[in-house]
Amino acid sequence: MTFETVELHKAHEGLQGVYRHASTATGGSMTFALYLPPQARAGKVPLVTYLSGLTCSHANVMDKGEYRKAAAEHGIAILCPDTSPRGEGVANDDAYDLGQGAGFYVDATQAPWAPHFNMWTYVTEELPALIAAHFPLDMSRQGITGHSMGGHGALTVALRHPGRFRSVSAFAPIVAPARVPWGQKAFPAYLGADPAKWRRHDAVALIEDGARLAEILVDQGTADNFLEGQLKPELLKAACDRAGIDLTLRLQEGYDHSYHFISTFMASHIGWHAMRLKS
Amino acid sequence: MTFETVELHKAHEGLQGVYRHASTATGGSMTFALYLPPQARAGKVPLVTYLSGLTCSHANVMDKGEYRKAAAEHGIAILCPDTSPRGEGVANDDAYDLGQGAGFYVDATQAPWAPHFNMWTYVTEELPALIAAHFPLDMSRQGITGHSMGGHGALTVALRHPGRFRSVSAFAPIVAPARVPWGQKAFPAYLGADPAKWRRHDAVALIEDGARLAEILVDQGTADNFLEGQLKPELLKAACDRAGIDLTLRLQEGYDHSYHFISTFMASHIGWHAMRLKS
Numbered sequence: 001m002t003f004e005t006v007e008l009h010k011a012h013e014g015l016q017g018v019y020r021h022a023s024t025a026t027g028g029s030m031t032f033a034l035y036l037p038p039q040a041r042a043g044k045v046p047l048v049t050y051l052s053g054l055t056c057s058h059a060n061v062m063d064k065g066e067y068r069k070a071a072a073e074h075g076i077a078i079l080c081p082d083t084s085p086r087g088e089g090v091a092n093d094d095a096y097d098l099g100q101g102a103g104f105y106v107d108a109t110q111a112p113w114a115p116h117f118n119m120w121t122y123v124t125e126e127l128p129a130l131i132a133a134h135f136p137l138d139m140s141r142q143g144i145t146g147h148s149m150g151g152h153g154a155l156t157v158a159l160r161h162p163g164r165f166r167s168v169s170a171f172a173p174i175v176a177p178a179r180v181p182w183g184q185k186a187f188p189a190y191l192g193a194d195p196a197k198w199r200r201h202d203a204v205a206l207i208e209d210g211a212r213l214a215e216i217l218v219d220q221g222t223a224d225n226f227l228e229g230q231l232k233p234e235l236l237k238a239a240c241d242r243a244g245i246d247l248t249l250r251l252q253e254g255y256d257h258s259y260h261f262i263s264t265f266m267a268s269h270i271g272w273h274a275m276r277l278k279s
Numbered sequence: 280m281t282f283e284t285v286e287l288h289k290a291h292e293g294l295q296g297v298y299r300h301a302s303t304a305t306g307g308s309m310t311f312a313l314y315l316p317p318q319a320r321a322g323k324v325p326l327v328t329y330l331s332g333l334t335c336s337h338a339n340v341m342d343k344g345e346y347r348k349a350a351a352e353h354g355i356a357i358l359c360p361d362t363s364p365r366g367e368g369v370a371n372d373d374a375y376d377l378g379q380g381a382g383f384y385v386d387a388t389q390a391p392w393a394p395h396f397n398m399w400t401y402v403t404e405e406l407p408a409l410i411a412a413h414f415p416l417d418m419s420r421q422g423i424t425g426h427s428m429g430g431h432g433a434l435t436v437a438l439r440h441p442g443r444f445r446s447v448s449a450f451a452p453i454v455a456p457a458r459v460p461w462g463q464k465a466f467p468a469y470l471g472a473d474p475a476k477w478r479r480h481d482a483v484a485l486i487e488d489g490a491r492l493a494e495i496l497v498d499q500g501t502a503d504n505f506l507e508g509q510l511k512p513e514l515l516k517a518a519c520d521r522a523g524i525d526l527t528l529r530l531q532e533g534y535d536h537s538y539h540f541i542s543t544f545m546a547s548h549i550g551w552h553a554m555r556l557k558s
Binding site: 009010011012013063064068069081131135219223254255256258259260263264267 | 288289292295342343345347349360394502533534535537538539540542543545
């Protein structure tokens, strides 16, 4: 496995890199961003993976997420994968919520998506193996977070990999995709018509089916246009209450779905992860 | 004078707005970003204007500058103007360093630029009057900063408006445009062939000609590709030394010309301005 360095900038005393590599999982070229804090010069550092939302690439949170200052202070690396395969020869759809930029962190089984849309395998296996081999990361101390579709990704990846992540958080996550329009469009397209196949990619269903995490932090803006129709944090709260999962759900007054919301609470999330990754 | 709100987001407890208005100075529609800290709900707040560099609009620093957290902590508003007039009917050039995105904060006297390229009047008169009339800003407590071409703008605007700004800083500024390729291309195009006309838009020349500021803060990355050919902070240092201007010139090891450099030191600049604006 090799990769090329697309960009490398000193930032907040650490290094913000952008890298490209040939991906077996998605059958094409994939780009990711990785921030190494200054502490990585002296040894391995914990890793927090941030999964992005619809329409985003690795670049949106790298540009607008304001994570580097807190990551440098706490000595934590931040990994920002893309949200789908891209490029010529990769299937796409004119809609913003299907196809390129909208991989939903699943391995597609349906045409025309199946050949390339394997973001589940990419973010859970291929990309972690690649970065563990090339960067000073302590993969025994990992956290995961994400925004919207990426919050869905963070929750489902963590719920299905017990013990891998010491800390799990999300910004305005899609908590029950099978019950809202975004998932009800994407899941049949990627996974087929049988709703039973969707449950392993639905955080609330996974909890109902017995998956467990010790605790979860979720921030949700109250002025988020998608709150009632697509996000429904109350479903996660009910599921966590029944399952005995310690969910900290913070409703943030007046914040919307944009990176202005994410960047406002990013340092708080990184501090929350740091407390668990460094203890 | 009226304006329309293009975007408005709660961010770090304050409000990040993007506004558009018809501009008399540039004879067209202009867009700017203004961040109001939470303290602006209770009364007028000090203002720091950030002038952007080549190729940028109001959006680059709004997206990547990481100024909101520090501005909210210190209770300071941040104004981010565009770098030139834009749109159909506005002259342009294929190069990145002339025309749209490259107004150099001058009032052009030459064809084809003169009708619209009046960024000096725009940022020193029209835009301050507009925002003072519509937002809770204490215009008696102003600071100014900027990056590269915008650092040039900040220094020249401050030097030519004694008493208007209590605090002046810059990130990797063009300190002597008349002596480097960027200015030697833009100034003849905008101001004509006579170098005597350029001196009023050249910070080092202005200081040589008697303009004074009490103090200036400049950060400059040592890995900046433009350091030796275009930026030449040593010329500003020599001029300030001779003039008795208290220049704090910080050479930041390993930082380049990108927003990764700017965002790393933004909080330090805002703190520096705050100390002077709030005393």
